[in-house]
Amino acid sequence: MKDYDAIVIGAGHNGLTNAAFLAKAGLDVLVLEKNDYIGGATVSRELHEGWQYSNCSYVCSFFRPEIYQALDLGRHGLEVVPLQGGATFMQNGDHYGNYHQPAVRRREIMRHSKRDADAAIRFDADLMKWCRLIRGFLLRTPPDPASFKWRDAMEFASLLKAFYQLTESQIYEFIRFFTMSIAEYLEEYFESEVIKAHFSGGSIIGTGLGVYSPGTAYVLLHHAMGDVDGNVGSWGFARGGMGSVSKAIASSFKSLGGDVRSGAEVSEIKVKGNKATGIILASGEEINAKVVVSNLDAKRTFLNIMNKKDLPEEIIHRAENFKIRGSSGKVNIALDGMPDFPALEKGSPLTLGHMHFSDSLERLERAYDDWKDDRWSTDPYVDMVIPSQYDPTLAPAGKHMVSVFVQYCPVEAEGGWTEEKRQAFGDTVINQISQYSPNFKDLILHAEVRTPKEIEAEVGLTEGNIFQGELTLDQLMFNRPFPGYAQYRGPVKGMYMCGSSNHPGGGVMGAPGANAAREILRDLKRTDTTPEDFGDD
Amino acid sequence: MEKHDFKQVLQHTPFHVRVEELSLMKSWSPWNGYQVARVFDTLAAEYFAVRSSCTVFDVTPMEKYRIKGPDALDFLNRLVTRDVSKLKPGRVTYVAWCNDEGRVLDDGTIFHLGDDGYRLCAQHHQLDWLMISSLGFDVSIEEETHDVAALSVQGPTSYSVLCAAGISGLEELKPFGILNTKIDDVDVMVSRTGFTGDLGYEVWVDPRHGITLWDAIFSVKERGLYDIKPIGLDALEMVRIEAGFIMPGDDFITAETAVRADHDRSPFELGLEWAVSFDKPYYTGRRALELEKSQPAKRRLVKLSVEGNKEPTDSFLYDAKNGQRIGAIKTNIWSPILKSNLAMADIDYKNGEAPTEIWAEIYYQKELEWKSTWARCEISDKPFWSNKRRSQTPPNRV
Numbered sequence: 001m002k003d004y005d006a007i008v009i010g011a012g013h014n015g016l017t018n019a020a021f022l023a024k025a026g027l028d029v030l031v032l033e034k035n036d037y038i039g040g041a042t043v044s045r046e047l048h049e050g051w052q053y054s055n056c057s058y059v060c061s062f063f064r065p066e067i068y069q070a071l072d073l074g075r076h077g078l079e080v081v082p083l084q085g086g087a088t089f090m091q092n093g094d095h096y097g098n099y100h101q102p103a104v105r106r107r108e109i110m111r112h113s114k115r116d117a118d119a120a121i122r123f124d125a126d127l128m129k130w131c132r133l134i135r136g137f138l139l140r141t142p143p144d145p146a147s148f149k150w151r152d153a154m155e156f157a158s159l160l161k162a163f164y165q166l167t168e169s170q171i172y173e174f175i176r177f178f179t180m181s182i183a184e185y186l187e188e189y190f191e192s193e194v195i196k197a198h199f200s201g202g203s204i205i206g207t208g209l210g211v212y213s214p215g216t217a218y219v220l221l222h223h224a225m226g227d228v229d230g231n232v233g234s235w236g237f238a239r240g241g242m243g244s245v246s247k248a249i250a251s252s253f254k255s256l257g258g259d260v261r262s263g264a265e266v267s268e269i270k271v272k273g274n275k276a277t278g279i280i281l282a283s284g285e286e287i288n289a290k291v292v293v294s295n296l297d298a299k300r301t302f303l304n305i306m307n308k309k310d311l312p313e314e315i316i317h318r319a320e321n322f323k324i325r326g327s328s329g330k331v332n333i334a335l336d337g338m339p340d341f342p343a344l345e346k347g348s349p350l351t352l353g354h355m356h357f358s359d360s361l362e363r364l365e366r367a368y369d370d371w372k373d374d375r376w377s378t379d380p381y382v383d384m385v386i387p388s389q390y391d392p393t394l395a396p397a398g399k400h401m402v403s404v405f406v407q408y409c410p411v412e413a414e415g416g417w418t419e420e421k422r423q424a425f426g427d428t429v430i431n432q433i434s435q436y437s438p439n440f441k442d443l444i445l446h447a448e449v450r451t452p453k454e455i456e457a458e459v460g461l462t463e464g465n466i467f468q469g470e471l472t473l474d475q476l477m478f479n480r481p482f483p484g485y486a487q488y489r490g491p492v493k494g495m496y497m498c499g500s501s502n503h504p505g506g507g508v509m510g511a512p513g514a515n516a517a518r519e520i521l522r523d524l525k526r527t528d529t530t531p532e533d534f535g536d537d
Numbered sequence: 538m539e540k541h542d543f544k545q546v547l548q549h550t551p552f553h554v555r556v557e558e559l560s561l562m563k564s565w566s567p568w569n570g571y572q573v574a575r576v577f578d579t580l581a582a583e584y585f586a587v588r589s590s591c592t593v594f595d596v597t598p599m600e601k602y603r604i605k606g607p608d609a610l611d612f613l614n615r616l617v618t619r620d621v622s623k624l625k626p627g628r629v630t631y632v633a634w635c636n637d638e639g640r641v642l643d644d645g646t647i648f649h650l651g652d653d654g655y656r657l658c659a660q661h662h663q664l665d666w667l668m669i670s671s672l673g674f675d676v677s678i679e680e681e682t683h684d685v686a687a688l689s690v691q692g693p694t695s696y697s698v699l700c701a702a703g704i705s706g707l708e709e710l711k712p713f714g715i716l717n718t719k720i721d722d723v724d725v726m727v728s729r730t731g732f733t734g735d736l737g738y739e740v741w742v743d744p745r746h747g748i749t750l751w752d753a754i755f756s757v758k759e760r761g762l763y764d765i766k767p768i769g770l771d772a773l774e775m776v777r778i779e780a781g782f783i784m785p786g787d788d789f790i791t792a793e794t795a796v797r798a799d800h801d802r803s804p805f806e807l808g809l810e811w812a813v814s815f816d817k818p819y820y821t822g823r824r825a826l827e828l829e830k831s832q833p834a835k836r837r838l839v840k841l842s843v844e845g846n847k848e849p850t851d852s853f854l855y856d857a858k859n860g861q862r863i864g865a866i867k868t869n870i871w872s873p874i875l876k877s878n879l880a881m882a883d884i885d886y887k888n889g890e891a892p893t894e895i896w897a898e899i900y901y902q903k904e905l906e907w908k909s910t911w912a913r914c915e916i917s918d919k920p921f922w923s924n925k926r927r928s929q930t931p932p933n934r935v
Contacts, residue, residue, distance in 0.1 A: 101546045103570040114680050118665035121793060128796045167798050169638065349543060537797070 004030045004259075006291035006520070007279055008498065009266045009305070010460070012040025013063075015295030016249040016260075017513030018498040018520075020071050022291075023256035024529040025521050030287065031250075031258065032279070034265035034460065038250055040295070041459050041466065042508055044243030044394075048446035051334040051401050052394045054242040055448060056459055057466070058330075058385060058403040059083065059354075061226025061235040062509035063245065066139060066531035071252040078248035080236035081390050086353025087344065088198040089436040095343045096194045096359075097350045113192040123189045123199075129170060130177055131225040132536055133162055134504075138225075138511045139533045141519060142478040142486045142503045178473055182216040183361045193360045200364060201356055201381060204407050206466040206506065208325035210368030211361050215472045222471055222505065235354070237387040241394060245508060269294070269495060271310040276495035279305075291494050291520055295513070297461060297468035298322050298481035298501035301490075315491050318482040322501070323470040326452030326463030327371055329409030331429045333402040334395065334446040338386075339437040355384040357432050371408030376425045376451075380432065381407045399445075404429055411452045411463045422449055467506025468499050477503055488516035489523075496520055547572035550597040551686045551747030555755075559767050566770055569598035569662075569682070574769035581873065583772035587733050588874055591692040592768040593754060596739065597747075600645075601685055602667060605654030606676035613647060613655060616670050616821060618804055620814040626651040629713040629730050633804050633812055634666075639825030640792035640801040642666055643785050644809075646730065648715060656681070660785045666793065670821060686744040690754065691737030691776075694763045696932040699727070699738060701757040707738075708931035720753045732773060734780025736926045736933075775870045778879050781840050781920035783807055788838055788867045788881045803829055807838045833889025838867070840917040843878035843897050846871070847910055852897040854882060858911045863892055872921065879921045882914070891916060 008019040011033035023029045037043060041056035060080050068078070084100035096112060099105040109117040143155030166174060177185065182203035186196045202223035203216040210216070227234060238244040250260055265282040269292050278288035294301040302311060302319035344350055358364050358381045367377035383405040388394040394401040406429050413421045426449030434440045452464030461468060469475055478486045481501040488496050498516035500506040518530040548571050550556070556574055564575040573595065577583060586592045604613060614622050617632040624630055626649045633644040645659040657663070667678050690699060699707055703720050704727060710716050716727045723746040731737035742750045758765040777784065785791050788807075795801040803826065804813050813826055843849045848871060854864040869880035884892065895914040900907060926933055 097543070099543060101543075103546050103548075103567060104543050106570060107548075115664050115668055118662040121662060122665060125794050125796055132796060165798050167638065170798065345543065347544075 001285065001287050003278075004028050004287065004289040006030070006293060007032060007287060007289040008293045008295060009269075009279065010034075010040060010295030010499070011038035011246065011250065011260060011262065012295050012499070013042045013246050013249060013508055013510055014498050014500060014513035015040070015293070016246055016253055017067060017071070017510040018293055018295065018517045019258055020249055020253040020256060021514055021517035021529045022520060023253055023258040024071075025526045027291075027524075027526070029253070029258045030289070031253070031260045032264045032266055032281070033260065033262040034282075035458070036263045038260060038262055039243050039246035041461065042242045042246045044241030047332070047448050048334045050396045050399070051446070052241045052243070053332040053401065053448060054238075054387070054403055055330065055332045055450065056455065057242045057508050058387070058405060059235045060238050060242065060245060060508055061223075062507040062511075063226075064139060064510050064514070064531075065227075066534055067510040067514050070529070070531040071249060073248040073252060076248040076251040076255070077240075078244055079239040081239060082231065082234050082236045083354075083385070083387075083390065084352050085350045086355065087350040088194055088356040088359055089341070089343055090194055090359040093343055094194075095350075096198050097344075097348070098198065098353060100349065100353075109192075109195060112195055113190070116190045116192050116195050119189045126173070127221065127224055129166070130174060130221050133166070133174065134221060135225050135536065136162055136533060137477070138504045138509065139514060139531065141488065141515050142480070144484065144487065145478055146484070177217050177221075179214055180217045181212045181214050182220050183211040183365075185217040185220075186361075196361055197359050197364060198356065200361060201354075201358070201383060204364065204368070204381060205383060205405065206328050206407075208323075208327040208371070208470060209472075211364045213368075218473070218476075219471050222507065226507065226509070237385075237390055239391050239393065241387070241391075242508065249510075266305055269306050271307065271492050271495075274310075275493040276490070291496065291524070293496045293498050293516060293520065294490070295499045297324060297465070297499055298497065299324055299462045300460065301497060301499075301501075310492055312491050315482070315485070318485075322481060323472065323475060324462045324465040324468065324501075325470060326411035326456065326465050327408045328452065328455075328464065328466055329376065329406040329425060329429075330448075330450040330455070331404040331406060331426050332448040332450070333404065333430075333444055335400040335402055335440075335443040336445050337398060337443050338389075338400055339440045339443055341437050343436060351386060352389055353385070357382060357436055367408055371410055374410045374412055374414050376409045376413060376428060377407070378428060380409075380429060382429060382432065383407075384433065404433070409451050411456075413451070417451055417453050422451055425449060425451060468501040469505070471505050476505065480505060488512075488519045550595050551744040552595045552597065552688065552751050555748065555751050556595060556767065564769070568770070569600065571598040573598060574767070575771050576769045577767050580771050580775075583766055583768040584775050584873060586764070586766035587692050587735060587768065587772060587776045589693060591690065591694040591698045591763055591765045592772070593751075593765060594689040594691065594768050594773055596687045596689045597685075597744075598682070599687065600659040600662060601681045602657045602659070602663065603654055603679045603681045604657060604667075604676055606674070608674040608676050609654050612671055612674040612676045613657070614817060614820065615674070616667070617647070618809075618813040618820060618822065618826065620817040621647055622817060624649045627715045629715060629728055631812065633807075633809050635804065635822030635826070636792045637821060637825065638792070639803050639822035639829060640795075641785070641789070641804055641807060641809075642792050644783070648728065650715070661791055661793075684744065685741055686747040686750075687739055687741045688750060688754065689731055689733075689737065689739045691731045691733040691735055693736055693926055693933070694935055695735075695737050697934050698754065698757045698763050698765060699740070701760075701762050702753045711930045712928045721749050723749045725750060732780070732782055733776040734782070734920060734923060734927060735776070736924075736929075774868070775872070778868060778870045778881065779872050779874070779920070779922040781917075783838065783881065784868065789883075802838065805829055805834065806836055834886045836864070836883060836885045837891065839882055839884050839891070840921060841866070841880045841882040841895070842915045842917055842921065843869070843880055843899075844912045844914070845878070845910070847899045847901045847912065848878055849880055849897040849899045849912065849914075852899050854884060854914065855896045855898065856892045857894055858896050860896065863895070866897065875922060877921075878912075880914075884916075
C-alpha cells in the first residue's frame with residue numbers, strides 16, 4: 001500500500017468534506033470507512049426491495065451552501081428540495097397546521113390564539129437575531145480565549161464585535177437565551193399549549209434533555225439556523241435520500257483525485273514520537289500518512305482508536321467525561337400507500353412536512369422522564385416525515401417511505417435491550433401514529449426499528465448520539481469537544497478531528513469537516529481551499 | 538374560529554364581490570392576509586380621481602383593536618408618545634408608539650368612540666404588544682380587524698357623494714371628527730380621516746352590511762350625479778407620499794420586526810417630534826426619547842423632492858456628485874400634479890445638521906439599456922402637496 005499525504009477515518013459527510021478540501025489543495029488523500037457503504041449517518045439504504053431508507057439523518061437544512069458551491073455538489077448529483085407544511089396533532093382531534101403560506105399560517109395560529117399569531121412575529125424576529133449572530137461563526141475556527149496568539153486574539157475580537165453589535169437589551173436576552181429551557185423561553189411568547197409544543201420539538205431532538213431543562217433553547221437555534229436557498233429555518237429533502245449528500249461529496253472528492261476504501265475499519269492511529277504516522281486497519285494492514293484525521297466522535301477517537309500511552313492524561317479524562325448521551329431512536333417504514341390523517345382536510349398540504357403527536361409541554365417533559373429512568377417514552381415525541389411525497393426515487397409509484405425520528409429512547413432499556421424490547425419500542429411509536437392515522441398499520445410492508453444500540457453499532461456514533469456530543473454550553477464553541485482542543489488539532493502532531501464532536505456541532509452541515517481542513521492546510525502551509533462564509537449583510 | 542380553507546390563501550373583504558366586478562386588471566396584492574386590488578383599470582385615472590373627483594378604497598384589512606375599561610385612556614396615554622389625555626368623544630388623533638428603547642413599533646390612529654371605548658388602528662399586528670403593555674391596567678383589548686369593514690371615500694367631491702348617498706350631518710363634521718349615522722337603514726360610523734391629504738372620509742360598517750354601504754355610495758354614480766372610482770394600493774401610494782404620510786414597513790422597519798441592530802427608528806428620526814410629548818406622565822420609551830432629544834440628530838427620514846424626471850427608485854444619496862454617501866431613498870413616486878419626483882429618504886445628519894447638498898445617483902433604463910445620472914434633491918419640511926379643501930368645514934361641494 002502506498003503512503004498518503006492524509007488519511008481520513010470515517011466516510012461520513014464531514015470526513016468526506018474534509019477529504020475533498022484536502023484533495024482540492026493537491027494532497028493525496030484516502031478515506032477509510034468501516035462499513036461496506038459510505039455515508040456514516042448520511043445514508044440511503046435499500047432495506048426493503050424498491051425502498052430507499054434515509055435510515056439515520058433524514059432532512060437537510062444546515063448543509064453550508066458555501067461548501068455545496070465550493071465542492072460543486074449540484075453537478076455531482078445533489079439536489080435539496082425544500083419541504084413545506086407540517087403539523088402537530090392534538091389529543092382532542094384538532095391539530096396545529098404549520099402552513100407554508102404565511103397568511104394561512106397566521107390564520108391557523110389565530111385559530112388557537114389570536115395573541116400568539118402576533119407573538120409569532122416577535123418570536124421569529126428574535127430567533128433570527130440569534131441565528132444571524134451564530135451563523136457567522138459556523139465556518140470559522142473557534143478562537144482559543146486563553147491563547148495570546150495574534151490569530152486567536154483577532155478571532156476572539158471578531159466574536160466580541162459580533163456580540164456587541166447587538167443592542168444592550170439584546171445582549172442580556174442572548175445570554176438568557178443560551179441558558180434557558182425551551183419551555184421557559186416559549187412561555188415568554190406564546191399562550192397556546194399546542195403552539196408551544198410544536199415549536200419546542202427542535203429543542204429536544206437528539207438531546208438528552210427535556211423541554212424544561214436549561215440549555216434547550218439553544219438547541220432550537222441549532223435546528224432553526226439552517227436554510228434552504230436563503231430561507232432561514234426551512235428544511236429540505238435530498239433527492240434520493242440523505243445518502244445523496246455523502247455520494248455527491250464522495251464524487252466531488254474522487255474527481256479531485258481522492259481514494260475511498262469501504263469495508264476498512266481502522267483499529268489504531270499510529271503514533272511515533274508524538275507524531276501521527278498512519279493507521280492500522282482491523283485486518284492488520286498498515287497505511288502511512290503525514291496527516292491522520294478522525295471523523296469519529298471524540299470518545300471513540302481518543303478511547304477506541306488511539307493508544308492511551310500516546311495521549312496526555314487530560315485528554316483521556318475529558319474524553320471519558322464527554323457528554324454524548326444516546327436519547328434518540330428511529331423507525332423507518334415502507335408503506336403500501338399514503339396513510340389517512342382524518343384530522344386534516346382532504347388534500348391538506350400539511351403531510352408534506354414534519355408531523356408530531358405531542359400537543360403539550362407537559363407530555364414532552366413526561367416523555368423525558370421515562371428516558372431518565374432508562375425506559376423509552378411511552379408517549380414519545382416523534383418527528384415524522386414522508387419524503388416520498390416529493391421524491392419519486394424513494395419508493396415505487398403510489399407507495400411511500402416514512403421516516404420517524406423518536407425522542408426519547410435509552411441506550412440501555414432497563415436491564416439491556418432484547419429483540420422483544422426493540423419490537424415493543426417500535427410498536428409504541430407505531431401505535432402512537434395509528435391513533436391519528438387509523439389505516440397506518442395496515443399499510444406497513446416493512447419497518448426498521450433502531451434504538452441507540454443499533455445506531456452505535458452500525459454508524460459508530462457513541463451511544464447513538466446524533467450530534468457526536470451534546471450541544472450544551474459546556475461543549476460548544478471553544479469548549480467543543482474539550483477546552484484547548486477546539487481548533488481541530490489533536491494532542492499529537494499530524495492528528496486532527498473533523499467530526500461533529502467539534503465546532504459547530506452536529507447536523508448535516510459539513511462545517512466541522514471544512515473547518516478542520518482549513519487548519520490542516522494552514523499547518524501544511526498549503527493554499528486554503530475552504531470557503532468563506534457568504535455573509536448575511 | 539372555524540378551520541379554514543387552506544386553498545384560499547388570501548381572504549376576501551366584505552366588498553370583494555363588487556371589487557372583483559370592477560377590477561379590469563385583476564391585479565392583486567396581499568395586505569394583512571386579504572386580497573386587495575393594486576390597480577382597477579389605469580393608475581393615472583385612479584390617481585387623478587383622488588385629486589379631482591371621488592374615490593373609494595377598501596381599508597378593511599387595516600388592523601383594528603377595541604380598547605375598553607376604566608383604565609382605557611390611561612393605558613393608551615401610557616402606550617403612545619403623544620398626549621392623548623384630552624382626546625374627546627367623537628374625535629380621532631394620530632399616534633405613534635415605541636418600545637422601551639424609544640424605537641417605533643407602529644403608527645396609527647385612536648378613535649374615541651364614547652361609551653364604546655377606543656379604537657386603535659394600526660399598520661401592523663399589535664395584539665401581542667398591546668397585551669404586554671396592558672399589565673396593571675383595568676382594560677379589555679379585542680382585535681376587531683375582521684369584525685369591522687371600512688371604505689375610505691376620498692377626493693374633492695367625497696362630501697357631495699356621501700351627502701347624495703343619504704348621509705346627513707356631514708356639513709358640521711370637522712377633520713378628525715366622528716359621526717354616527719345611518720345609510721339605507723344601516724348603522725355606519727363616518728370619520729373625517731384618510732391617507733390622501735385631500736378632503737375625505739372613512740366609513741365604518743358591520744361587515745354583514747358592507748355591500749349595502751358600497752351600493753349606496755356607488756348609486757350616486759349610477760344616478761349620473763358624480764363620478765366615483767374605486768382605487769387600489771398603487772394610487773394610494775402616490776397620494777400618501779404627496780401628502781407626506783409615512784408608511785411603517787416601507788419607509789422604515791418597525792422595532793419588533795427589525796433584526797439588525799440600529800435598523801429600527803425613533804419617532805425623532807421619522808420626523809414625528811410633533812407627536813412626542815414630555816408634558817405627560819410616564820409612557821413607554823420616554824426615558825430613551827428624553828436622552829435622544831438631548832443629543833444631536835444622527836439621521837432623519839425626510840421628504841425629498843428630486844430634480845428632473847428620472848425616478849430615483851432605490852437610489853443612494855450623496856453630499857455631492859460623486860461625494861460621500863449619506864443615505865438612501867426608501868419610497869418614491871412621480872407626482873403627476875406637481876410634475877416632480879417625490880421620495881421618502883433616510884439621511885445621515887452631521888453634528889445634528891442636515892446636509893447642505895443632497896444628490897441622488899439614479900439608475901434608469903430606456904429600452905433595456907441602463908444609464909445613470911445625478912439629480913439634486915431638496916428636503917421638504919412641509920407635505921409636498923396640500924389643499925385647504927382638506928380642512929374646510931363645511932366642505933365645498935366640488
